[in-house]
Amino acid sequence: MRVVVVGGGPAGLYLAILLRKTGHEVTVLERNAPDATFGWGVVFSAGTLGALRDADVPTHQAITDSFARWTAVDIRFGGKLIRAMGNDFTAIARTRLLAILQERARELGADLRFGVEVDELPEADLVVAADGANSRFRDPARFGARVRPQGGKYVWFGTDVPLDAFTFSFRETEFGLFQAHAYPFDEHLGTWIVECAEPVWRRAGLDSVTEEESIAFCERVFAEDLAGRSLLSNRSRWLDFPRVTCERWYDGNTVLIGDAAHTAHFSIGSGTKLAMEDAVALAAALERHTDLAAALAEYEGERQPVVERFQRAAGDSATYFLNTARYTGYEPLQFAVNLLTRSGRVSHANLAARDADLVRVADARFAGAAPGAVVPPPLFTPSTSARCGCPTAWWPRRGPPTRWTPRARARAWSSRPPRCARRAGSARTRRWSTTRGRSWPTRCAARAACSACG
Ligand SMILES: Cc1cc2nc3c(=O)[nH]c(=O)nc-3n(C[C@H](O)[C@H](O)[C@H](O)COP(=O)(O)OP(=O)(O)OC[C@H]3O[C@@H](n4cnc5c(N)ncnc54)[C@H](O)[C@@H]3O)c2cc1C
Numbered sequence: 465m466r467v468v469v470v471g472g473g474p475a476g477l478y479l480a481i482l483l484r485k486t487g488h489e490v491t492v493l494e495r496n497a498p499d500a501t502f503g504w505g506v507v508f509s510a511g512t513l514g515a516l517r518d519a520d521v522p523t524h525q526a527i528t529d530s531f532a533r534w535t536a537v538d539i540r541f542g543g544k545l546i547r548a549m550g551n552d553f554t555a556i557a558r559t560r561l562l563a564i565l566q567e568r569a570r571e572l573g574a575d576l577r578f579g580v581e582v583d584e585l586p587e588a589d590l591v592v593a594a595d596g597a598n599s600r601f602r603d604p605a606r607f608g609a610r611v612r613p614q615g616g617k618y619v620w621f622g623t624d625v626p627l628d629a630f631t632f633s634f635r636e637t638e639f640g641l642f643q644a645h646a647y648p649f650d651e652h653l654g655t656w657i658v659e660c661a662e663p664v665w666r667r668a669g670l671d672s673v674t675e676e677e678s679i680a681f682c683e684r685v686f687a688e689d690l691a692g693r694s695l696l697s698n699r700s701r702w703l704d705f706p707r708v709t710c711e712r713w714y715d716g717n718t719v720l721i722g723d724a725a726h727t728a729h730f731s732i733g734s735g736t737k738l739a740m741e742d743a744v745a746l747a748a749a750l751e752r753h754t755d756l757a758a759a760l761a762e763y764e765g766e767r768q769p770v771v772e773r774f775q776r777a778a779g780d781s782a783t784y785f786l787n788t789a790r791y792t793g794y795e796p797l798q799f800a801v802n803l804l805t806r807s808g809r810v811s812h813a814n815l816a817a818r819d820a821d822l823v824r825v826a827d828a829r830f831a832g833a834a835p836g837a838v839v840p841p842p843l844f845t846p847s848t849s850a851r852c853g854c855p856t857a858w859w860p861r862r863g864p865p866t867r868w869t870p871r872a873r874a875r876a877w878s879s880r881p882p883r884c885a886r887r888a889g890s891a892r893t894r895r896w897s898t899t900r901g902r903s904w905p906t907r908c909a910a911r912a913a914c915s916a917c918g
Pocket residue numbers: 470471472473474475476493494495496503505506507508580581582583594595596597599600618619620657721722723724730733734735736737738739
């Protein structure tokens with residue numbers, strides 16, 4: 465089959481590699497030069513690597529040989545540094561990733577043409593639109609495409625600051641809160657993404673500054689983190705991150721892959737992984753089916769639900785970063801735990817498995833107990849009713865379990881007390897308990913004596 469791929473990013477190049485391995489004739493049309501790229505380093509999760517190893521061992525080998533690896537997440541907030549251990553991060557320079565993919569695609573006989581701006585869909589048996597988040601060929605009518613800005617502003621810098629952890633830094637300024645997402649991607653350089661809410665960006669006058677002024681501003685905001693080092697620019701402009709969704713991923717002989725079909729906010733570091741996994745699924749479907757329509761339907765059916773799950777987590781994460789200013793009243797440890805569990809992909813239990821010490825200290829602090837005391841997870845920690853100031857309780861009859869095993873959690877959850885009669889009547893409470901499912905008002909333990917609850 466003759467396949468033309470528009471876009472020589474990770475999705476397009478990786479697809480070219482996999483299709484050449486099964487004997488298809490592949491041409492990749494890329495508007496930029498081979499060594500030109502936007503952005504700096506990209507993070508990969510360990511789960512991605514298995515899929516890449518199975519699809520093409522030499523590419524997997526070359527990518528993993530180039531990886532920077534680390535296990536810590538640093539959170540700098542409120543004058544404190546909190547380090548969470550037990551993670552498994554890897555990252556690679558985007559230029560290095562593209563060079564590896566280009567080399568392998570060429571070695572397998574793909575025809576890579578650079579400096580070609582594609583204006584119209586080319587003629588071929590299969591046309592693959594791998595032309596990124598701003599795809600020219602993602603016709604809304606054909607693909608049911610929607611592009612929604614996520615609300616914040618970000619700029620993607622590099623840095624020569626030596627980093628040994630995924631670093632989040634939150635800095636309050638007179639204009640509002642700025643946050644940095646930073647991580648190393650080789651022995652000398654790291655990624656440094658600065659993000660803020662749009663009103664903050666406008667108040668700081670960043671809508672009308674040059675690239676140099678923007679760098680100088682961000683260097684001032686993060687001066688303490690940068691410790692005299694600089695931020696590096698690579699056509700680094702302030703942008704909105706677009707959330708791209710498509711009801712259909714193919715139409716006739718045109719198929720979308722990677723960011724052209726979907727995006728996931730950069731704060732969960734999964735876009736490249738998803739793009740390359742799309743290529744794996746599409747190549748496998750084309751190998752399994754001789755009928756093109758059947759292959760494309762299988763590709764869409766396999767990938768859409770997976771991508772939707774990531775997009776939900778990415779949406780939660782993006783919303784968190786858009787609203788971080790809400791949480792700046794938290795003390796640093798609580799802020800850190802909230803940040804680490806923001807997207808729902810890392811739960812309290814999962815965080816405890818990664819870094820038991822951190823979670824033990826955080827839970828004890830939340831329960832108002834001494835460090836090292838055995839306390840329930842925050843969800844089951846009795847708190848004080850905001851309405852009447854009385855202590856609230858979850859387990860009026862049996863008392864809290866001594867060990868918080870999954871079974872004990874489930875039992876506590878199912879035996880939660882009935883709602884306080886007064887509060888159950890309020891519209892806000894009803895909305896809470898029905899729409900959020902997992903939230904409900906706690907009963908005042910001193911009900912009999914309390915005039916507000918009783
Ligand atoms: C700030 C930021 C941080 C990120 N961090 C991570 C991370 O840590 N981990 C991660 O996995 N992902 C990350 N991502 C996401 C990742 O960059 C993308 O998901 C990934 O690049 C998608 O690959 P792609 O091949 O689909 O698209 P792209 O990489 O965008 O490639 C599309 C290619 O098509 C070319 N093109 C476009 N139009 C035309 C045309 N008309 N003619 C010819 N060529 C064309 C472009 O030049 C480009 O080379 C991040 C994204 C951003 C914005």
